[in-house]
Amino acid sequence: MKILSAQQIKAADAYTIANEPISSIDLMERAASACAQWISAHFSSSETVHIFCGKGNNGGDGLAIARLLWEQDYKVQVYIVEVSLHATDDFTANLEKLPIQPQYIHASHEVPSITTGIVVDAILGTGLNRPVEGWLAGVFHHINNLQQQIPILSIDVPSGMMIDSSSEKSTCIHARYTLSFEVYKLGFLLPENAERVGEIVLLPIGLHPEFLQRESTPYHIVDAAMVRALYQPRKSFAHKGTYGHALLIAGSYGKIGAAVLSAKACLRSGVGLLTTYLPSCGYNIMQTSVPEAMCITDPRNELSMQFYTLVQEKQQYNTIGIGPGLGTDVSTAKGLEKLLLQYKQAMVIDADALNIISQYPRLLDQIPANSILTPHPKEFERLFGATSNQFERLSLLREKAVQYKLYILLKGKFSAIACPDGVVYFNSTGNPGMATGGSGDVLTGILTGLLAQGYQSKVAVLLGAYIHGAAGDAAAEQLSQEAMVAGDIIDFLGEIFKKLPN
Ligand SMILES: NC(=O)C1=CN([C@@H]2O[C@H](COP(=O)(O)OP(=O)(O)OC[C@H]3O[C@@H](n4cnc5c(N)ncnc54)[C@H](OP(=O)(O)O)[C@@H]3O)[C@@H](O)[C@H]2O)[C@H](O)CC1
Numbered sequence: 001m002k003i004l005s006a007q008q009i010k011a012a013d014a015y016t017i018a019n020e021p022i023s024s025i026d027l028m029e030r031a032a033s034a035c036a037q038w039i040s041a042h043f044s045s046s047e048t049v050h051i052f053c054g055k056g057n058n059g060g061d062g063l064a065i066a067r068l069l070w071e072q073d074y075k076v077q078v079y080i081v082e083v084s085l086h087a088t089d090d091f092t093a094n095l096e097k098l099p100i101q102p103q104y105i106h107a108s109h110e111v112p113s114i115t116t117g118i119v120v121d122a123i124l125g126t127g128l129n130r131p132v133e134g135w136l137a138g139v140f141h142h143i144n145n146l147q148q149q150i151p152i153l154s155i156d157v158p159s160g161m162m163i164d165s166s167s168e169k170s171t172c173i174h175a176r177y178t179l180s181f182e183v184y185k186l187g188f189l190l191p192e193n194a195e196r197v198g199e200i201v202l203l204p205i206g207l208h209p210e211f212l213q214r215e216s217t218p219y220h221i222v223d224a225a226m227v228r229a230l231y232q233p234r235k236s237f238a239h240k241g242t243y244g245h246a247l248l249i250a251g252s253y254g255k256i257g258a259a260v261l262s263a264k265a266c267l268r269s270g271v272g273l274l275t276t277y278l279p280s281c282g283y284n285i286m287q288t289s290v291p292e293a294m295c296i297t298d299p300r301n302e303l304s305m306q307f308y309t310l311v312q313e314k315q316q317y318n319t320i321g322i323g324p325g326l327g328t329d330v331s332t333a334k335g336l337e338k339l340l341l342q343y344k345q346a347m348v349i350d351a352d353a354l355n356i357i358s359q360y361p362r363l364l365d366q367i368p369a370n371s372i373l374t375p376h377p378k379e380f381e382r383l384f385g386a387t388s389n390q391f392e393r394l395s396l397l398r399e400k401a402v403q404y405k406l407y408i409l410l411k412g413k414f415s416a417i418a419c420p421d422g423v424v425y426f427n428s429t430g431n432p433g434m435a436t437g438g439s440g441d442v443l444t445g446i447l448t449g450l451l452a453q454g455y456q457s458k459v460a461v462l463l464g465a466y467i468h469g470a471a472g473d474a475a476a477e478q479l480s481q482e483a484m485v486a487g488d489i490i491d492f493l494g495e496i497f498k499k500l501p502n
């Protein structure tokens with residue numbers, strides 16, 4: 001699914017009006033009725049609905065929602081926040097049709113104290129063109145300070161939030177739900193806005209499919225439909241050689257668990273054969289807990305230069321996953337450098353392997369093209385430097401993926417996957433229960449398994465990120481976000497793979 005900018009959404013609006021064709025006021029009515037329907041499906045008509053409207057089209061939506069809910073016997077209060085002198089035509093048309101008397105607000109102290117019901121925020125939408133400050137910021141603070149039990153529903157966008165740039169300097173409404181039209185907005189997907197958007201509900205409003213199809217954007221969402229199209233069912237005449245041989249280089253004294261989790265996830269993702277390369281202290285643990293994996297050990301407790309020799313001698317590995325629990329010992333760093341000089345196929349690089357690379361940045365140039373890097377935000381910062389906000393970090397992510405011809409998966413609620421062509425995909429699965437030790441090791445295992453069995457890097461990283469999050473969602477559903485651990489993600493992989501065929 002495409003993510004459009006504010007400008008593109010405006011163009012989609014205009015294209016729909018001209019080519020469906022539909023009048024602008026009827027398109028607003030369609031948007032408002034989608035919201036009113038959602039509200040009536042989720043809140044009883046005994047609730048008073050307090051609707052705050054600006055004077056643009058977002059406010060117009062609010063007025064139309066007010067009328068539609070009033071017609072369904074909701075008690076409705078409308079407050080018009082005088083954000084500007086100018087009102088749009090569709091706002092004015094809906095004001096004329098409003099069956100109740102609105103109250104006007106020109107100062108923050110005029111916000112009523114609301115103790116029951118629900119609040120609808122239709123003050124500002126995608127037309128925001130500067131940070132919210134002054135008395136309007138005061139109005140937003142008043143609304144945000146309403147008692148916790150009063151849900152705030154933002155229409156299209158939480159008022160005050162920029163959708164294409166950072167809103168750190170803007171005062172924003174903090175919504176419990178954002179009822180947004182047709183497409184995800186980029187700002188929703190970045191952590192700086194997590195507290196502002198709340199739960200995102202996408203409501204289709206019939207924007208013209210032709211426009212949505214032909215418009216190009218560097219930002220996309222990985223959804224179930226995309227993943228089903230990427231998935232390749234196994235061939236009926238397959239043998240274990242058909243699905244590749246992966247090498248997983250992982251573990252150090254005290255962190256063999258990371259290697260075990262990664263190895264299990266790799267095997268549960270369909271790899272034909274797996275060899276793990278571990279420090280000798282991990283041998284018994286790996287052979288006992290993952291009997292399906294072959295095991296080669298390094299005599300030291302840290303993985304040393306010897307692992308490069310091993311790869312050099314045995315070129316049969318279809319891919320290599322390196323990093324989980326590895327440690328950053330100097331001998332390991334030397335081994336990694338030698339490995340990068342020798343091995344030229346796409347590989348998966350995670351955790352301490354990334355930390356080593358950030359200590360020796362020259363190694364970035366040695367990483368085979370189309371490899372997959374999976375940093376969390378701190379690792380990303382160590383690798384590529386700090387940025388002043390998350391939109392800038394996103395630009396840097398794209399820039400580095402293009403520069404080094406890599407797939408870089410920046411972990412987060414919506415993990416951002418930047419590709420060598422500069423396109424970014426946001427994963428839509430996963431939950432906070434996955435913020436637990438070992439989740440990343442599981443992801444490395446899945447990605448290594450998919451790459452080894454012949455998926456192209458792009459497919460492997462999109463499919464892998466989605467499956468990882470979906471298995472985490474299934475685990476949380478059954479066990480709770482609190483009680484689930486990383487190993488549970490592996491246990492639910494099968495359930496997700498079963499759902500993939502079209
Ligand atoms: N295609 C769709 O998805 C549809 C969207 N609809 C709704 O329309 C809004 C966008 O409406 P628009 O009129 O373009 O913009 P807003 O309502 O968000 O803003 C209106 C004016 O507010 C002023 N403004 C901007 N920033 C600030 C600020 N920081 N402080 C105060 N005022 C501000 C600005 O006017 P100025 O003259 O003051 O510059 C804006 O013009 C979209 O979000 C949907 O809700 C349609 O209803 C259906 C189709």
Ligand SMILES: [K+]
Pocket residue numbers: 058121122123124125154155156157158159
């Ligand atoms: K809004």
